[in-house]
Amino acid sequence: MHATTLAVADIERSAAFYTALFGIEGSGIIGTEYVATDTAAGGTTAMFTLDDGLIVSVYGRDDMRKDASVALATDPSTTIGHFEESREAADAFLERARAAGATMLEPPYTRPWGMYSGFFQDPDGHLWEVVANPGLGDPAAGA
Incomplete structure (x- = not known):
């Protein structure tokens, strides 16, 4: 199984976009009970499993930065x-x-x-x- 996670500004907006793009029912949003702190990432994400098994996930930019302990690129590089x-x-x-x-x-x-x-x-x-x-x-x- 493989996944790609995209850092996004607004999980709900991105979840709505990918729900419409992939024609998937529901928002895909999970983990809302894990709230971010000043130093720790939250757990809110949206995940979409495609027919070939690839999981496309969207995760908040600030949470991704905290998880990876790195500054994120602002321009698409891939x-x-x-x-x-x-x-x-x-x-x-x-x-x-x-x-x-x-x-x-x-x-x-x-x-x-x-x-x-x-x-x-x-x-x-x-x-x-x-x-x-x-x-x-x-x-x-x-x-």
Whole structure:
């Protein structure tokens, strides 16, 4: 099992965004009984388990900073990739992101090597790339 945790400014806002994006029932918010102190992180988070088993979690920026004992970057320095099997499925996922409140970036396009992709940012600026790769799911299609 794998998880990615995103540091966010407002857990409720981010939980609502990801609930709409992933089409999941409920807010996903847990751990509200564990309240932060001046020096210790709280436990409030929202977790979403996707069909492939990946858990996407959102956690307060201040709590993440306290947990990790490190200053957090303010600019997105990584891209979260989401792969779809077709251009139509990628476009549908991008539309769900837009409807959920994502900031849509340049329109999706086909790269010279055949990969179709588009980008959006969630309410906290986390950068997502949605990819439709013609060979996705077909091991014979190449590396």
